[in-house]
Amino acid sequence: MKRLSSSIFGVWLPLAAVPAFALLLSFSLIRMLDVESDMRVDAEQNMLWVLHQAEVAALRLTSTIALAEAGAASTDDVALRFDILQSRISLLHAGPQHRFIEQIHFTDTLDQLSRTLDSLAPEIGAFTPNAGPGLRSRLAPFARRLGQAANVAMITEWDDLGGRLEAQRTQLHQAMASLAGIMVAGAVLTVTLVQALRQSHRRNRMLRRERDFSALLIASSGEGILAVDNDGRCTLWNPAMVDITGKSESQATGETLANIANFFTTPAVHQGVARALAGSASQLTLQPLFPPGCATALYVDLHAFPMRDDGTILGAILLLHDASDRHAAQQKEALHRDQLEELVTERTRELNSALQRERSAAELYRNFAAMVSHQFRTPLAVADSALQRLVRRGKRAPAEEIAERAERARRAIAGLTRLVDSTLDAARLDAGQIGARRQRCSVAAIVETVCERQRETTPERQIVLEHAIATSATAFCDPAHVEQILENLLSNAAKYAPHKAPITVRIHADSARLICDVHHDGAPIAFQDRERVFERNYRGVNSAGIAGTGIGLFMAQTLARMQGGELHLQPADQGVTFRLTLPRYAGAMT
Structure with missing residues (x-):
C-alpha cells in the first residue's frame, strides 16, 4: 500500500500536473485574448453614425432641390448633394456594413432605395426647377426609412455592447480560476522537484556503490574488457587485457587504441569500434592478434557496444575473448572438408570422363553406321558398274577391257577398304584411343582420282579441274579422309547443279594452307539454311524431291576438322562454292 501511494504521489501526480499546468495557462491566455478583442471597437462597425450620415445626406438633397426651385441653389449644388447621398448608400453595400444591414433585415429596403x-440619376443630370416637386416626393421615403434603420442600429449596438460586457466578465472570471489552478499545479511541481532532488542524491550514492562493484567484476573477469571515449582514448583496461595484449593498465589508459596495439588498426576492428562510437553494436569473430614478441597469433572474438547516457553516446566498451582453440578446431575441420571435396571432385571428374567416353563411343558408332550407309555407296556403285559391264559382254569382251574393268573394280574396292580403315581410325581417335593418321599427301593426285571416279558415276556431268599451283604441292593430312570429303562435295554438286552445268574444282594455296574449291552455278543456298547446312540430318528448302540423308556435309566437315583443316560454305551471289582448307606440309613449295 505504501508503494502504491508513493507511486501515485511521486509519479502520476506530477505527470498530471504538467499537462494541467499547460492547459490552464493556454486557457487563460485564450480568455485574455478574447477580452482584448472584445474591448476593441471597430470603426467600420459604428453603423449608427453611418446610417445617420445617409439620413442627413437625403435631407440635405431634398432641401437643396427646394432651394433650386426658388433659384437660391444651382444645378451643380443639386448634383453634388445627389453624389453625396449616392456615396452614403454605396457605403452601406460594402463589407461589414452590408453584413450589419443583413443582420437588422434592412437589405430589401436598402436595395429599393x-x-x-439609380432611376433619379438622369433627372438630376438634367435638372430643371419644374422637376423639383416630383424629385422631392420621390426622395421623401429616404429620410424616414434611414431614420428607422438608425434607430434599429442603435438598439442592436447597445444590445451587442451589453452582451460583450457580460461575456468579458465571464471570461475574466474563467481566467482568474485558471490562474488559481496554475498556482496549484506549480505548487505540485515544486514539491515534486524537491522530492526528485532528494531521490537523485540517494541514487547517485547507489550508482557510486554499483560502479565500485562493477569495477571489481571487470577486474576479475576472464574476458578482456576495455572502454574508450569519443576521442578513441582508453579509459578502462582490465587485467585480462594485460594477459591478451601484453600491455599494462598504465601503458594503455589515456592512449589511443592505435598506439596501444596494431590489432586495433586493422580495417575490420577499426570499423567495428567506429560503428560502436556511432551508436551501433558490432561483433567480429576469430580476429588475429599478435602479442609483442610472439610470432604465433591469438584469435579473439570482439564485441563492441556503445555506452550511452540518456541517449548521448559517451564512448564504447569492447569485450575480447580468446578463441584460439575454436579457430584451431575450425582449421582442422576445414582441412578435412577440403580433402573430402578434392576426393569427391576427383571421383566426379573420373565418372564424368567415363560417361563422356561412353557417350562418345555411342555417338561414334552411330556416326560410323551413318557413314557406312552414306559413303560406301559410291565405291560400291563404281565396282558394281564395272562388273555389270563385264557380265553383259561376257565372252565377247576383249582381254584389255576385262583387265581395265577389273582394275576399276579393284580400285573401288581398295578405296572402300581405305574408307573402312579411316572410319574406324576416326572412331578410335574421337574415343581417345589413337592419334590422327596424317601424312604427306599430294592433294592434286587425290582430286584427279576423285574427279575421275565421279565422272564414271555421273557421266552426264562435266567436271572441270583447275590448277592454280604446281601439282606437286603437298598437304599434311589423311588421304582417305580427304578423298571422302571431295567425294561428298562432288556428289552433292552433282545432285544440285543445274542440268548440263559444269562442276568446277579449283586448287590453289596461300603460305600456310592448300585450298580446294568445289563450285557449281546452281541456285544459292537460302539465307536461313546457310548457318545449318553442316548440321547432322539437316536438309535445306532446296532439297525437296532429291534423295539424301542430310549427313554428307556434316561428315565432310567433321573429317576436315579431324585433320586440322576446315570446310566452309563461301558467300556468293551466284552459284554455290564449298571451300576445303588443309594445312600445308612443312617445306612444301608452291
Missing part, C-alpha cells in the same frame, strides 16, 4: 437613386 438604391434602385430609386
